[in-house]
Amino acid sequence: MKRKYWGIKFIITLTVCILTVGCRKKDTPQSPVVIVEKPSRQDVQIFGEYVGRIRAASYVEVHARVEGYLERMLFEEGKYVKQNESLFIINSAQYRARLEKAKAQLKKAEAQAAKSKRDVERLTPLYEQHAASQLDLDNAIAALEDAEANIAMSQADLDQAQLELNYTTVTSPIAGYISERFVDVGELVGPGVNSKLAAVVKSDTVLVDFKMTALDYLRSERRNVRFGEQDTTRSWQPTVTVTLADNSEYPITGYVDFADPIVDPRTGTFGVRAELTNTDQRLLPGQFTRVKLLLDVREQATVVPRKAVSIEKGGAFIFIVRRDNRAEKRFVQIGPELANHIVIERGLGESESVVVEGFHKLTPGMTVRPVDQADEETLEKLKEEDRK
Numbered sequence: 001m002k003r004k005y006w007g008i009k010f011i012i013t014l015t016v017c018i019l020t021v022g023c024r025k026k027d028t029p030q031s032p033v034v035i036v037e038k039p040s041r042q043d044v045q046i047f048g049e050y051v052g053r054i055r056a057a058s059y060v061e062v063h064a065r066v067e068g069y070l071e072r073m074l075f076e077e078g079k080y081v082k083q084n085e086s087l088f089i090i091n092s093a094q095y096r097a098r099l100e101k102a103k104a105q106l107k108k109a110e111a112q113a114a115k116s117k118r119d120v121e122r123l124t125p126l127y128e129q130h131a132a133s134q135l136d137l138d139n140a141i142a143a144l145e146d147a148e149a150n151i152a153m154s155q156a157d158l159d160q161a162q163l164e165l166n167y168t169t170v171t172s173p174i175a176g177y178i179s180e181r182f183v184d185v186g187e188l189v190g191p192g193v194n195s196k197l198a199a200v201v202k203s204d205t206v207l208v209d210f211k212m213t214a215l216d217y218l219r220s221e222r223r224n225v226r227f228g229e230q231d232t233t234r235s236w237q238p239t240v241t242v243t244l245a246d247n248s249e250y251p252i253t254g255y256v257d258f259a260d261p262i263v264d265p266r267t268g269t270f271g272v273r274a275e276l277t278n279t280d281q282r283l284l285p286g287q288f289t290r291v292k293l294l295l296d297v298r299e300q301a302t303v304v305p306r307k308a309v310s311i312e313k314g315g316a317f318i319f320i321v322r323r324d325n326r327a328e329k330r331f332v333q334i335g336p337e338l339a340n341h342i343v344i345e346r347g348l349g350e351s352e353s354v355v356v357e358g359f360h361k362l363t364p365g366m367t368v369r370p371v372d373q374a375d376e377e378t379l380e381k382l383k384e385e386d387r388k
Contacts, residue, residue, distance in 0.1 A: 032366070036373065045338070047293060052291040056176075062172065091168070099162055179200070211264075211269040211271060212270060213268065220295050240293050303338070329364045331347060332344050
């Protein structure tokens with residue numbers, strides 16, 4: 001009876017131990033799986049975005065310099081014209097008459113000067129022989145000087161008449177695309193009447209004007225970026241890209257060639273100008289555009305995925321996995337964002353493993369099972385387990 005009692009007690013004790021061990025084994029949680037990734041090193045470009053307006057590099061109005069009736073128009077509106085190409089013809093009859101009159105006046109003055117010169121040459125030896133008076137010689141010399149002055153005046157009148165005659169043919173001051181005409185053939189044009197005839201736009205190069213914040217300017221200055229100056233010692237330049245009317249990006253970049261040294265006190269901004277080539281005429285003067293300006297390049301910056309960084313009241317933090325597979329909460333100093341990545345300015349080493357997925361279930365010091373982001377085979381097995 002006693003043996004039977006001890007046998008039953010042994011069986012019960014053994015059963016309790018087995019159940020206890022089984023329960024403990026079942027209740028012991030497995031370490032959570034986290035996806036980790038090493039921080040990368042890359043050059044990070046920092047851009048500023050602004051609203052700009054495109055204008056032609058040159059916009060020159062064509063004016064009539066002399067008065068007269070417009071006889072002919074020699075160009076096709078909207079087409080390309082060369083520099084000094086003839087555009088308009090103004091009636092030139094009166095200016096040809098003035099030119100002929102000026103030529104005649106010049107000949108008369110030259111003839112008078114020739115006579116006065118002969119008088120002086122004739123009277124000079126007579127005066128030396130006391131055959132002519134000092135007064136006669138002085139009068140002859142004065143007449144010669146007066147005749148020479150008349151030649152100069154007549155020559156100036158001739159040049160003026162020739163210039164006015166030339167102005168009856170209106171030419172293009174620059175090469176570019178010409179606008180529609182502002183006057184019609186037969187109209188009276190000229191200074192004080194209706195002098196503006198057309199305009200020529202040089203748009204194979206365009207300028208983009210935009211306003212930049214003083215804060216962006218200050219940040220660039222701290223990185224020794226001076227807008228409007230080309231620094232050949234730097235591996236990059238503050239380039240500009242703009243958008244077209246359909247919001248697509250124009251493929252050619254430009255450079256900032258001017259920055260206004262005066263800040264507008266009302267807006268805290270200052271004017272900046274960039275220059276872009278426009279040989280295919282895709283950028284239209286007068287249109288608004290979105291300007292993207294390269295402000296800085298951080299060479300070989302430490303970069304992690306944006307999703308790995310969390311923000312709380314104490315600042316930005318990430319989780320890293322130590323060599324003993326324990327999670328560590330690390331506060332870091334973050335920098336600019338680049339697409340889906342963010343720069344870590346301080347607080348992270350190059351060889352440390354950053355948790356990029358699964359950090360929401362971690363607490364500092366917790367043991368984890370890290371899986372590298374690049375280990376596609378292991379990641380696929382985990383996904384299979386999740387589906388089961």
